[in-house]
Every structure is written in C-alpha cells, then in structure tokens.
Amino acid sequence: xxxxxxxxxxxxxxxxxxxxxxxxxxxxxxxxxxxxxxxxxxxxxxxxxxxxxxxxxxxxxxxxxxxxxxxxxxxxxxxxxxxxxxxxxxxxxxxxxxxxxxxxxxxxxxxxxxxxxxxxxxxxxxxxxxxxxxxxxxxxxxxxxxxxxxxxxxxxxxxxxxxxxxxxxxxxxxxxxxxxxxxxxxxxx
Amino acid sequence: xxxxxxxxxxxxxxxxxxxxxxxxxxxxxxxxxxxxxxxxxxxxxxxxxxxxxxxxxxxxxxxxxxxxxxxxxxxxxxxxxxxxxxxxxxxxxxxxxxxxxxxxxxxxxxxxxxxxxxxxxxxxxxxxxxxxxxxxxxxxxxxxxxxxxxxxxxxxxxxxxxxxxxxxxxxxxxxxxxxxxxxxxxxxxxxxxxxxxxxxxxxxxxxxxxxxxxxxxxxxxxxxxxxxxxxxxxxxxxxxxxxxxxxxxxxxxxxxxxxxxxxxxxxxxxxxxxxxxxxxxxxxxxxxxxxxxxxxxxxxxxxxxxxxxxxxxxxxxxxxxxxxxxxxxxxxxxxxxxxxxxxxxxxxxxxxxxxxxxxxxxxxxxxxxxxxxxxxxxxxxxxxxxxxxxxxxxxxxxxxxxxxxxxxxxxxxxxxxxxxxxxxxxxxxxxxxxxxxxxxxxxxxxxxxxxxxxxxxxxxxxxxxxxxxxxxxxxxxxxxxxxxxxxxxxxxxxxxxxxxxxxxxxxxxxxxxxxxxxxxxxxxxxxxxxxxxxxxxxxxxxxxxxxxxxxxxxxxxxxxxxxxxxxxxxxxxxxxxxxxxxxxxxxxxxxxxxxxxxxxxxxxxxxxxxxxxxxxxx
Numbered sequence: 001x002x003x004x005x006x007x008x009x010x011x012x013x014x015x016x017x018x019x020x021x022x023x024x025x026x027x028x029x030x031x032x033x034x035x036x037x038x039x040x041x042x043x044x045x046x047x048x049x050x051x052x053x054x055x056x057x058x059x060x061x062x063x064x065x066x067x068x069x070x071x072x073x074x075x076x077x078x079x080x081x082x083x084x085x086x087x088x089x090x091x092x093x094x095x096x097x098x099x100x101x102x103x104x105x106x107x108x109x110x111x112x113x114x115x116x117x118x119x120x121x122x123x124x125x126x127x128x129x130x131x132x133x134x135x136x137x138x139x140x141x142x143x144x145x146x147x148x149x150x151x152x153x154x155x156x157x158x159x160x161x162x163x164x165x166x167x168x169x170x171x172x173x174x175x176x177x178x179x180x181x182x183x184x185x186x187x188x189x
Numbered sequence: 190x191x192x193x194x195x196x197x198x199x200x201x202x203x204x205x206x207x208x209x210x211x212x213x214x215x216x217x218x219x220x221x222x223x224x225x226x227x228x229x230x231x232x233x234x235x236x237x238x239x240x241x242x243x244x245x246x247x248x249x250x251x252x253x254x255x256x257x258x259x260x261x262x263x264x265x266x267x268x269x270x271x272x273x274x275x276x277x278x279x280x281x282x283x284x285x286x287x288x289x290x291x292x293x294x295x296x297x298x299x300x301x302x303x304x305x306x307x308x309x310x311x312x313x314x315x316x317x318x319x320x321x322x323x324x325x326x327x328x329x330x331x332x333x334x335x336x337x338x339x340x341x342x343x344x345x346x347x348x349x350x351x352x353x354x355x356x357x358x359x360x361x362x363x364x365x366x367x368x369x370x371x372x373x374x375x376x377x378x379x380x381x382x383x384x385x386x387x388x389x390x391x392x393x394x395x396x397x398x399x400x401x402x403x404x405x406x407x408x409x410x411x412x413x414x415x416x417x418x419x420x421x422x423x424x425x426x427x428x429x430x431x432x433x434x435x436x437x438x439x440x441x442x443x444x445x446x447x448x449x450x451x452x453x454x455x456x457x458x459x460x461x462x463x464x465x466x467x468x469x470x471x472x473x474x475x476x477x478x479x480x481x482x483x484x485x486x487x488x489x490x491x492x493x494x495x496x497x498x499x500x501x502x503x504x505x506x507x508x509x510x511x512x513x514x515x516x517x518x519x520x521x522x523x524x525x526x527x528x529x530x531x532x533x534x535x536x537x538x539x540x541x542x543x544x545x546x547x548x549x550x551x552x553x554x555x556x557x558x559x560x561x562x563x564x565x566x567x568x569x570x571x572x573x574x575x576x577x578x579x580x581x582x583x584x585x586x587x588x589x590x591x592x593x594x595x596x597x598x599x600x601x602x603x604x605x606x607x608x609x610x611x612x613x614x615x616x617x618x619x620x621x622x623x624x625x626x627x628x629x630x631x632x633x634x635x636x637x638x639x640x641x642x643x644x645x646x647x648x649x650x651x652x653x654x655x656x657x658x659x660x661x662x663x664x665x666x667x668x669x670x671x672x673x674x675x676x677x678x679x680x681x682x683x684x685x686x687x688x689x690x691x692x693x694x695x696x697x698x699x700x701x702x703x704x705x706x707x708x709x710x711x712x713x714x715x716x717x718x719x720x721x722x723x724x725x726x727x728x729x730x731x732x733x734x735x736x737x738x739x740x741x742x743x744x745x746x747x748x749x750x751x752x753x754x755x756x757x758x759x760x761x762x763x764x765x766x767x768x769x770x771x772x773x774x775x776x777x778x779x780x781x782x783x784x785x786x787x788x789x790x791x792x793x794x795x796x797x798x799x800x801x802x803x804x805x806x807x
Contacts (some may be wrong), residue, residue: 002447021361025194028363035328036361038196039303040219040666046590046771047556059327061360061440064515066537075529081551084543109545123787132787155648 003056004150005063007085010074010095012039012046015136018163019072020051022140026151026159028053038063048078055150072143073137074122076101083110092117093143095135118146120182126175134175141176145183153180191752192365192743195227196680197328197357200364201295204335206237206264209372210293212257213241214250214635217665218269219304220358221297225267226668229678230661235369243668243677246602246636247272249296251279258292258348259385260376262283263339267295270311275602275637283348284318285395286384287402290374291342293335294320295351300436300485301512306601307582308510311352315462319399321406322350322436322462323416326442328360334416336659341409354436354484360656363743407463415464419456421475427454429529431522432469432489434458437482437513448534464492473498480506480525484513500525553633558589560772561746561790563704563735564657568595569768569798570710571626571655574718578653579625581608584631586664587657595716603637605629610641610650610728617651622722631687632662632670639694645728646695653717654730657688657704659737667740691730698729699757705735707797738790750793750806756784757803768798 006023010016017038024034037052052063068086073079075109076096083106086092092110094101096119102110110117122138137160144153164172195203201224205213215225225241232239247268254266268276273296280294296314299305315322323338325331331353338349383391389648394480410417421427431453434440445453451804456472458465461483473479473495479500481490490501500506507513507521523533556704560563568590571580581604582588582596598608609627616623621728629638634656642654662668669675674684691699698720704712710733736743760779764773765782772789775782782803796804 012556013559013654021194024361030192034361034363037356038359040359042221045556045559045586045664046554048554058443060436060443060515061356062440062515064444064519064536065543066539077551077554080546080549083546084539086539086542088536088539105549106545109541113542115540127787182639187616 003054005068005085005188006053006055006070006072007063007068007082008051008053008072009082010049011078012072014049015133016049016051016074019074019136019140020162022052022156022159023151024053024153025163028073029159030151030155032150033057034125035059036060048081050078050082070149072139074139080106086113086115089114091148093116093139094119095122095139097121117140120179122179125179125182128172129175129178131171131175131185134172137172137175141179142183144176145180145187190292190365190367192363194361195224195328195364197331197353197360197362198223198363199227199351200328200332201335201351202231203364203366205293205339205735206231206239206330206369207332207338207366208233208339208341209263209370210265211239211262211372211374212254212264213239213267214244214254215267216244216247216250216272217662217668218272219665220299220355221267221269221272221669222665223293223358224295225677231369233678237369238371241677243750245671247276248279251276251283254284255279255288255292255348255686255716257376258288258290258342259286261290261374262376262380263291263343263372263374265293265335265339265550267734268297269305270296270298270309271305271307271591271601272296273311273314276319280314280318280320280348284320285392285399285434286387287395287398288342288348289338289345292348293338293351294348294568295335295353298352298354298485301514303355308485310484310488311350311656312461312488313486315350315352316488317401318349320350321410321460322352324352324359324459324461326435326439326457328357328362329364330416331357332364334459337416341406344365345406347399347402347406348795352435356436361487400680402542403463407465408467410460410463410465411467413460413465416459417457417468419468419472420454421472422454425454425475427452427476429478429480429526429531430454430456430472431480431482432456432458432483432493434461434489435484437484440515440518441482444534448536450534458489459487469493478529480522482507482513482518495701555592556588556589557771558691559738559790560770560788561738561792562586563659563733563738563745564590565593565768565770566794567628567655567657567704567706567710567733568593570704570707571628572767574711574714575591575624575626575653578626579612581605581612582623583629583633585633585662587628587630590628593767602633603641605633606638606641606645606654609652609654610645610648613650613652614648624718627652627654629654630659630663631656631658631672632668633689635671635685639690640726642691642694642696650728651710651721651726652728653714653721654728656730656732658689658732658734659740660734661737661740663737663773665776667737685773687732691732693749696728696730699732700728701732701734702736704733705792705794707794738792746790746792749791751789751791752784752804752806753789754782754784754797755803755805757801761801763800764795764798768795
C-alpha cells in the first residue's frame with residue numbers, strides 16, 4: 001500500500017507528542033506498520049514543533065513536501081508554516097476559529113488544490129472545560145468525528161484511554177468526547 | 190515475546206542489552222539523552238544486572254566505560270556529537286590501546302541543527318581516531334548495529350563507534366523482543382603496563398597493531414550484509430548509480446520503491462570506515478557516474494578516488510550544510526538525472542503553496558524560557574544591575590536568556606566562565622574595567638565549570654558568575670545532577686555541594702539567593718559588583734537556587750500566586766522586552782497586556798518587575 005502521511009504541528013508544550021502517539025498506537029493496534037519522527041530538545045521550550053507520522057511499509061520517517069494527506073495543527077501559524085507538506089485532496093484540522101482559517105490569501109490556493117480545512121477553537125474549548133492542557137485531545141476528538149483516515153473514533157478513543165495517566169484519564173476522555181460530538185454535529189449539518 | 194512502541198534511542202538501548210552490555214555511561218545531550226534511561230528501564234523490567242550512570246561529562250563517561258572494557262566487560266558510552274569533542278582525548282588514545290572486552294561509543298549526530306551548535310559528522314571523528322563506525326538507516330538497524338558493534342569490538346579488541354542521526358534517535362517504531370539475559374564474563378584485569386600505561390615507545394607498535402586491525406575490519410566490511418551491500422545485477426553496466434549511507438539511504442530506498450524505479454543501482458555503505466575498498470571498487474566499475482548521498486559531511490566521497498566519476502558534496506551537487514530531507518535529495522537527484530539525459534523521478538511539486546507560505550511572512554517561533562522559570566527572574570535582576578556588562582553564558586535552557594538581552598556569548602560547555610576571564614584580561618590589558626557577568630547552569634558547572642573557575646581565580650580575573658542552580662539538567666529532559674544526589678536509576682547518590690565545590694576553587698565571595706526574590710537578588714548583585722571592583726576583589730559567585738518549574742513544580746511554586754493586570758497597564762512593552770514571559774500577552778488592539786491564564790504558572794514574580802505597578806497579585 002502507498003504510505004499514508006500525517007503532519008502534526010504546533011508549539012512546544014502543546015502535547016504534539018501525545019497526539020502523535022495516540023494516532024500511531026491506534027494504527028499499530030490495527031496491524032499497520034508505523035514510523036514517526038518527533039521533535040525533542042530546544043524547540044520544546046515553546047518553539048515550533050512538528051511530528052511526522054507515516055503509516056505503511058516505509059523505512060524513512062520524514063514526509064516529503066507535497067505528499068502529506070493530513071495536517072493536524074494545534075496552532076494556526078504553524079499550520080500555515082507546514083502547508084508545503086500537503087498533497088492535493090488532503091485535509092487540514094486546525095485549532096482555530098472557523099471564520100479565521102484559512103485566511104483570504106490562502107483560501108483560493110487551498111481550494112484550487114482541493115484541500116479541505118476544518119477548524120475548531122480547540123484551545124478555547126479546553127480552557128472552558130477547565131483543562132487548558134487538553135487542546136490536543138479536543139482536536140483529536142474533532143478529527144475523529146469525520147471518519148477521515150484509517151481509523152474510527154472508538155479506536156482512537158480506546159488508545160487515549162490506554163495512554164492517559166490515571167489522574168488525567170477522565171478529563172482527557174471528556175474533552176475528546178465533547179469535541180467528537182461537536183464534529184459529528186457539524187459533519188451532519 | 191514483548192512488544193513496545195519505542196523511540197530509536199530505546200531501540201539502541203534494546204540492542205545494547207541484547208548484546209549483553211554490562212556497563213553504560215552517558216552525559217545527556219539532544220538527540221542522545223533517552224538511550225541511558227531506556228537502558229535502565231528495560232534492564233529493570235528484564236531483571237538484568239546492568240550498571241548505568243549519568244557521568245559528569247562525556248570524557249568522564251568514556252573513561253569509565255573504557256576501564257570496564259579493559260576489565261573484560263562489554264561497555265557502551267552515549268553522547269551527542271559535540272560531546273565526543275569533549276571525550277576526544279579518551280577516544281584517540283583508547284583506539285591505540287584497544288580493549289579486552291567491548292567498547293561501543295554511541296555519538297548521535299544532528300544534521301539540520303535541531304538542537305546543537307555544529308553539524309559535525311561523527312564519521313570523521315571515527316576516521317581521525319582510526320576506529321570503525323556504523324551508521325544506521327533505520328531504528329531497527331540501529332538496534333541490530335548496537336549488538337553487532339559490541340561483537341565487532343570484542344572480536345577485534347577495538348573501540349567501535351555507532352553514529353545514529355537525529356532521525357534515528359527520535360524516530361518511533363514498534364519493536365518486539367524475546368527475554369533478555371545478562372552478558373557473560375566477570376571483571377578481570379591482567380596487568381600489562383606496556384599496553385595499558387604505554388609510553389610513546391610502546392605506542393608506535395600499538396599504532397602498527399591498530400593499522401592491522403583496520404585492514405582486517407575493512408575486509409570484513411566488504412561483505413558485511415545487510416549493513417553494506419549493493420543492488421548490482423550480475424555483470425550489468427549502468428550509466429548512473431548511487432552510493433549512500435545512514436538516514437539518506439532510507440530516503441532514497443523509499444523514493445525508488447514509491448516511484449517503482451529499478452534502473453539505478455544503490456550501494457548501501459552503513460559501515461563506511463574502515464572503508465570497504467573492494468566492495469566500493471566493484472560498484473564503481475559497474476557505473477559510469479556515481480552520486481554519493483551521505484550526511485552531514487563527506488566521508489565516503491573522499492575515499493572514492495576517481496574524481497571524474499563521482500558527484501556529491503565536494504562537486505557541489507549536494508548542499509554542504511543542512512539536513513538532507515527528502516525534497517532536497519529528490520531535487521538534487523532530478524537535476525543530475527536531467528543532465529545525464531535520464532528519466533527524472535516523477536514527483537508532484539506545488540510551488541504555489543510553497544510561495545504562499547513565504548508570502549505570509551510567518552513570525553519565527555523562538556523557544557522561550559517556561560512560565561515560572563527561575564532563570565527569567567535571574568536574568569532580569571542581572572540586566573537591571575549590570576546594564577553595561579558583557580554577558581558570557583553557556584549551554585542549557587538559560588541560553589534562552591538571549592531573548593532577555595542577558596546572553597551575549599555561548600561558545601561551548603564551560604565557556605561561560607572561561608570567556609568571562611578571557612574578556613576580563615583582554616580589556617584589563619588596555620586598563621579598561623569592563624563589567625562582565627557570566628551565567629552557567631549547575632549541570633554545566635559540574636560538567637566543565639571547575640577548570641575554568643580555578644583558572645580565573647588563580648589568574649586574578651574579576652567578574653560576577655551567577656550559577657543558575659535549578660538542581661536538574663533541564664534542557665535535555667530533566668536528568669539528575671550531582672547536586673541533587675539522585676542517580677540515573679533513581680537510587681540515592683552522595684550529594685555534591687555546589688557551594689563547597691565553588692569555595693574549593695578558591696572563590697572568596699560566595700552567596701546563595703532565591704532568584705524568585707528579585708529585590709534580594711538585586712541587592713546581592715550590587716554587593717558582588719562592589720567586591721569585583723574593590724582592590725582585594727576577584728571572582729564573585731552567586732548561586733541563584735530555585736527548582737526547575739517543570740521538574741519540581743511543587744517545590745518551585747509551593748504556593749500559587751495568581752496575578753491580574755489592572756487598567757494602569759499602558760502597553761509600554763517593558764515586561765515583554767525585559768521579562769518575556771509567555772504568560773504575559775500583548776493585545777495590540779487593546780493596547781495593553783493581559784495574562785494568558787491557560788499557561789501562567791502563578792509564580793507571582795511579574796508584579797515585582799512592572800514599572801507601572803499594573804501587575805498585581807490577588
């Protein structure tokens with residue numbers, strides 16, 4: 001099979017590594033081969049952070065420009081920065097308000113390439129749910145609602161259940177579920 | 190069978206344990222830092238008797254591992270590539286002396302400078318030291334190579350370098366393994382002063398022995414499948430072929446599979462030194478032109494003597510700096526294929542989207558100190574009291590004091606102190622009293638601070654040294670320090686008192702302060718300044734001690750002190766320029782600053798710095 005390429009981006013401290021792990025482990029449990037490339041070190045102190053996640057029989061961990069199928073970004077600016085990774089017909093899931101993303105300059109170019117973008121103010125929702133550090137789970141829940149990849153929402157939810165430390169499990173799943181519902185509602189409208 | 194989703198560094202740890210490694214030493218540095226903790230974690234879960242330590246620096250780590258390796262043990266020593274510079278003295282000498290057991294040096298390279306000061310290529314260090322080097326293309330191969338390196342080292346009684354690039358170390362993949370067992374062999378040391386304490390006279394014959402070993406290993410590398418192998422067809426001739434090793438090899442391999450390209454043969458050289466002459470010659474004979482794809486410098490390319498045939502970095506076909514990411518490789522390859530009138534690799538490129546990102550002029554996201562970081566408070570007080578000083582600093586989180594105007598220099602580990610004394614003497618020679626404030630973290634001080642401090646005191650230098658003591662090696666992922674007294678495996682170690690070490694270096698002005706108390710730190714800095722400029726003065730040392738807010742939140746912020754910003758804020762920007770806390774956010778439309786509650790650490794420091802008194806505690 002041709003590899004399926006994900007780019008996950010955001011800023012250091014937003015939980016990109018957890019998000020990467022959640023998707024990767026879901027793929028693994030379904031029996032797909034996976035390789036990821038993570039960012040560690042200096043950039044984790046609030047700098048740009050990017051993870052590459054490739055599902056398929058590949059040896060190299062980096063996604064080539066123009067071959068990404070999904071861009072999931074916890075930060076608007078970082079989403080724009082990583083647009084170059086995307087192929088035609090790809091999808092963007094971004095932590096942003098719908099009216100802001102994509103900006104007028106980007107919109108025609110994304111449309112021309114048949115790139116669909118879906119925005120959710122994940123950070124704001126996480127804050128409202130009194131769990132400011134769970135924007136990553138909010139965005140994952142939203143992504144899961146669209147059934148837009150090799151795995152289903154219950155499969156991703158199960159991985160989050162397994163990966164979450166005991167004391168964060170309930171809130172993590174609550175945030176995930178809330179944004180899953182939000183996504184499903186929008187999807188059906 | 191056990192299964193885990195491991196980092197490449199975890200795979201390396203697994204490979205070492207599968208090879209029966211008894212002793213592992215390391216000093217943390219991105220991208221190598223996770224190897225030692227993974228050795229400890231996997232070793233514990235498999236009930237192995239593995240000795241693992243965080244050593245105080247890379248040279249100390251290598252010497253310790255070397256001793257084990259001449260006591261018949263299998264030993265490994267892990268570091269980042271610039272750490273090998275620190276350990277170079279041990280490396281060069283240990284190559285001559287050899288081992289009785291095994292010694293594997295794992296030096297992790299950082300092409301693209303994700304978290305390092307140079308893009309140096311460890312394979313060149315291997316060439317310089319005359320030791321074999323293995324360069325994995327995948328995490329799985331890194332695991333196999335860790336084990337193979339131990340075997341090779343023990344067989345030829347020579348240190349062996351394993352050089353994984355950052356894309357190996359920080360890749361993550363699924364791994365499974367059978368039950369692990371302790372390595373065989375008890376410690377024994379047979380005295381032989383003419384070898385283990387060899388004087389120059391004996392060293393000459395040891396050098397000859399080393400050269401013989403390399404010759405034999407080069408022959409081994411000619412047929413070291415699957416690390417070194419080619420895809421030439423029997424008696425086939427080709428207009429063009431590729432020689433590659435390490436991470437770039439996996440990229441080319443995937444690219445050819447993805448695009449169904451089978452007409453270009455590849456010679457994979459993941460064991461490039463000692464150079465497998467015969468294997469390379471066979472490949473060169475079959476190809477009219479050859480492109481070398483290797484990271485980060487040229488090693489293979491230098492060994493290929495037919496300059497007319499070879500393309501690569503030396504010929505200008507491959508960039509001489511930066512990471513060989515897939516699009517760089519495919520572009521270079523296609524421009525060569527075009528020149529050779531060969532079919533190019535069909536790939537989609539979308540220049541309009543790349544141009545868009547450029548046009549958007551996105552802000553560079555600088556890393557910053559965390560909300561609540563005690564270093565931020567220290568840098569604020571230092572600048573406030575010494576506005577005209579030269580700020581020499583060092584390697585760690587506090588390098589980010591750059592953003593606060595509190596860091597003017599950062600050369601290498603330990604240079605915060607040595608450059609301070611260097612600046613002092615350079616100015617004093619011209620009778621100029623230039624104020625200098627050096628900063629250095631506790632782990633860096635234990636790593637390489639003392640020789641510089643002793644030198645500065647001994648040679649009558651005058652400057653203020655602020656030791657930013659957060660009792661942890663923070664930047665690389667919270668490894669314990671000798672000052673904390675906790676060892677790599679979590680067991681208690683003897684606490685080495687930072688203040689006693691400083692006093693032992695002959696420092697006569699030594700004070701300890703909590704930098705969260707900015708007025709107290711300012712008072713102390715003023716006293717230090719007086720001491721430095723007084724007739725009997727010298728080096729003044731202030732230990733700014735406060736736990737890292739990430740490693741030890743409870744003790745760093747024992748009591749939550751939330752703040753609000755009142756209408757008195759007139760958007761003067763002072764807090765952004767001098768304090769740069771991510772928790773303070775400028776709202777340009779409102780013309781004032783707000784607190785970002787979702788990341789504010791409630792440390793309560795910022796009310797102490799607002800010149801308008803607009804930030805208040807609640």
